[in-house]
Structure formats: structure tokens, C-alpha cells
Amino acid sequence: MPALExxxxxxxxSVRQIYTGQxxxxxxxxxxxxxxxxxxxxxxxxxxxxxRHILVRVVHPGELFGFAPALQRHDYPGTxxxxxxxxxxxxxxxxxxxxxxxxxRLATNAMKAIGxxxxxxxxxxxxxxxxxxxxxxAHAILRLAExxxxxxxxxxRLDLIFTRLDLAALTSTTQHSVxxxxxxxxxxxxxxxxxxxxxVLDKARLQALADGRSWDSSD
Amino acid sequence: MPALExxxxxxxxSVRQIYTGQxxxxxxxxxxxxxxxxxxxxxxxxxxxxxRHILVRVVHPGELFGFAPALQRHDYPGTxxxxxxxxxxxxxxxxxxxxxxxxxRLATNAMKAIGxxxxxxxxxxxxxxxxxxxxxxAHAILRLAExxxxxxxxxxRLDLIFTRLDLAALTSTTQHSVxxxxxxxxxxxxxxxxxxxxxVLDKARLQALADGRSWDSSD
DNA sequence: CGTTTCTTTGACGGAACTCAACTACAGTGG
DNA sequence: CCACTGTAGTTGAGTTCCGTCAAAGAAACG
Numbered sequence: 176m177p178a179l180e181x182x183x184x185x186x187x188x189s190v191r192q193i194y195t196g197q198x199x200x201x202x203x204x205x206x207x208x209x210x211x212x213x214x215x216x217x218x219x220x221x222x223x224x225x226x227r228h229i230l231v232r233v234v235h236p237g238e239l240f241g242f243a244p245a246l247q248r249h250d251y252p253g254t255x256x257x258x259x260x261x262x263x264x265x266x267x268x269x270x271x272x273x274x275x276x277x278x279x280r281l282a283t284n285a286m287k288a289i290g291x292x293x294x295x296x297x298x299x300x301x302x303x304x305x306x307x308x309x310x311x312x313a314h315a316i317l318r319l320a321e322x323x324x325x326x327x328x329x330x331x332r333l334d335l336i337f338t339r340l341d342l343a344a345l346t347s348t349t350q351h352s353v354x355x356x357x358x359x360x361x362x363x364x365x366x367x368x369x370x371x372x373x374x375v376l377d378k379a380r381l382q383a384l385a386d387g388r389s390w391d392s393s394d
Numbered sequence: 395m396p397a398l399e400x401x402x403x404x405x406x407x408s409v410r411q412i413y414t415g416q417x418x419x420x421x422x423x424x425x426x427x428x429x430x431x432x433x434x435x436x437x438x439x440x441x442x443x444x445x446r447h448i449l450v451r452v453v454h455p456g457e458l459f460g461f462a463p464a465l466q467r468h469d470y471p472g473t474x475x476x477x478x479x480x481x482x483x484x485x486x487x488x489x490x491x492x493x494x495x496x497x498x499r500l501a502t503n504a505m506k507a508i509g510x511x512x513x514x515x516x517x518x519x520x521x522x523x524x525x526x527x528x529x530x531x532a533h534a535i536l537r538l539a540e541x542x543x544x545x546x547x548x549x550x551r552l553d554l555i556f557t558r559l560d561l562a563a564l565t566s567t568t569q570h571s572v573x574x575x576x577x578x579x580x581x582x583x584x585x586x587x588x589x590x591x592x593x594v595l596d597k598a599r600l601q602a603l604a605d606g607r608s609w610d611s612s613d
Numbered sequence: 614c615g616t617t618t619c620t621t622t623g624a625c626g627g628a629a630c631t632c633a634a635c636t637a638c639a640g641t642g643g
Numbered sequence: 644c645c646a647c648t649g650t651a652g653t654t655g656a657g658t659t660c661c662g663t664c665a666a667a668g669a670a671a672c673g
Contacts, residue, residue, distance in 0.1 A: 352661060
């Protein structure tokens, strides 16, 4: 995409800083803007009528979020809160249509982004349908490790923004099950836990768990 | 959308007839075309490495499917089979990009379509995460009733294309659980079953089950 | 140093899956 | 028209995963 156009585009939005724990928008709130995460980390959550929470997705830098206009919605389907101090770019909804109508490349990109999201959602449905809690948790942690982990020679450190409760909401289980599994893994030397911290020590073994193979050394 | 352009667009695709049980494309197959369902009904399924099946979605007339290019994939993530004799329109992948680049309205529409799909996926994740089998099945049947049911005065008839196994794959459970629940509902006069048939007799009561309210007559 | 938030652990129960027959229906060919 | 075969559906018994309930421990925070 031409640097000039891109720059123009970015400039047309307004920057906003979000502190940890602060919400960008709330579920049900009228959608008047859409956003791009520049720096930091966000969680998007949903609450059901019965009051149960699920973590819809984690937003990483460079990703669009709250793009209600593209989905022809007038309210936000979830709540987004900053899991770390973050920097976002905002545009009023009206810009969206003109943006993609004048810039085909952008339309294609936006579509790919949403398509990406759709595939992730399907993957999650597949996991929920066919895998037990242990495998799902293993998958989730591996994914987080890929996306946010710092490899410091002695395992992959996850600066968890995430509590056990978040991990539970991410894998559709309870904090209790998460805690039990992590404890079990810790005693096997697969991970090392802490309060809002986690370190993956044996990625291969975790991968084996995620794949549903019980650990055999033929790997 | 201008009728002329639309017509031109539709004309540029090629029509194909698909018999019940025939597959349009298979999971993993190289994606060279994308499709629009004109008439009939399709199921899109996925099979996991372990051989478990899930029913990803049901395609209704007027919907796009197999739009791998939009998701920047080169293979189809699932298999689509005709659940009834169907008529589809196909375009080679290459057309996609040019189509949306020359027609902004179309791009917006395609995006909305995919966005719609994304919301459905999220709804399903929410159901899987928070609802028990009974509620999920009730929801699924209500949805099917909306989309494909024939109201003939004496309840809503679902010309099921769907076996209990399909319903199980749709709600992520087993044929056994589906069968048990339908039997129970039948004995309460909520539905009426048959081989590949189903009739919803008491929609309100089914809705109550879907909403997790046990039946009280205050409705 | 008390309070809050996060985490761990145990005991228990229940929803739903698995295993295993068995029944019913539809279509086919004799 | 009826026996035969395969697919679809039903039903029961046993088991297990995991969520709920209950309580206590540990880290952060003012």
C-alpha cells in the first residue's frame, strides 16, 4: 500500500491513550467509532444474559477492533478493556465507508482481517467441540506464547496480563480447572507459574498435550 | 446495487447443478473457485485430525460459500455437500479481486456477509461455552425452523435434510444425546419426530428451553 | 497490617459421553 | 408382496470429566 496514502489515512484518525483496566467501549454501547491498536494489548469480552463471561479475543498491535460498521451493527457486541497501557487510533464510523470505497486495496485488507478473525473463530469452535479442557488450555497457552511470549533462553516468559480467570474465559472453563491443570503441569516441569505470570519450560511437551498425544519420547 | 451490474456479474459465473449427497468441494482441496448458492441447501462440514466431524454451517440460497480467496487461503477449510438438489453459481478465484476492486458496493456487501458469518460464529462460541446440550439443541432447532421451516397450521415442519447425527454435529454433542432429548420433548408434546423429519409443535415452549427458563405459564 | 485480589486444593455430584444392544423404517430385488 | 439389508433412530447401564461448593493460602496494595 502506498506509503503516502497510508500516512494520510493514519493521520486522519485521532490517537488516544488507554490505561490498564480502562475500557475503550462497552458491550451494547452505541458504536460511533472503530479502532486500530497501535501499542499495548486489549481484551475483548462478552457477558451473557446470565452473567457468564467469555473472552472473545485478544487484540494485538496492528489489529483493527470494534469495527462494528463493517458488520452493519450499530452497537458493540462486546467490551474491550486494556490489559496493558495501550495506544489506539480512532476514526468515526462515517469514515469507514468512504475509506474502503475510495481505496480498494484497503477494502481487500479489511476483508482479509475479518476473514482471519472468522477462521480463528472456527478454529475455536472446533476446539470447543472436540477437545477436552486440557488440550484447549494447552492450545491457548501455546498461542499466547507465540503472540506475546518472550523467549529468554530459559523458557518462554508470558508477561501475563492474564489471570487464571482470564485463561478460563478464553478456554471456556473455570479458574479452578485452569489452576489444577497448571499445577499438574508445573509438577511435571512443563510450565512454571506465578501470580499473573507464566513461563513455558517445555514447549514440545505442551504441544504434545495440545495435540492429544500423551507424551512419548519419539518426538 | 444497480440491476445492470448485478446481472452482468451473475452472468459472468457458470451455473452448476448439484445432486443430494454430491460434494461441491472437499476439505484440503486446492481452492480455485468460489460459489453462490442459488437454490437448494448445503452443509459445510469439517473433519478433525482425529476423525471427529463438526457441521460448520448450513448454506441457504443467496449466500456465498467457499470464498477462500477472501480469507487468503489456498485450500478449502471444509467440505460442502448438497443436502438437497441444489443450483450454484461459480466463479474462478481470479474474478474475486477484480470484482471487489471495480465495485465498491460489492466489496461492502461481501464484507457484511463475512461479518455476518463472524457474528454467527461468535454466537456459537458463546453457546458452546455457556449452555448445556439441551439449550444448544433447542437453539439450533429454532434457528433451523426460522430458516427452513414450513408452517402448516399444525406446527412448523422441518423437511429435514438432517439426521440426528447432523443435529449432533451442529450442536457439538452425540447422536445419542440428541435422540434422548428429542424423545423427551416428544413425550411432552413440544416436537414430533420421524426419520429425517421433525415438526415443532410448541415453539414458545422450545424457546423457553432455549432461553434456559424452565416452563412457567407466565409467558 | 488489614483488605482485596488472585490462586490453590479437596470433596462431591451431575451432565453427558461411551459402550452395547436393540428397534424401526426405506429401499431393493426376488 | 415379502424377505433382506443397510441406514437411522432409540434406549439403558456404566463411567468420567469437569463444574460447583467450600475453604484456605499467598501475593499485592494502600
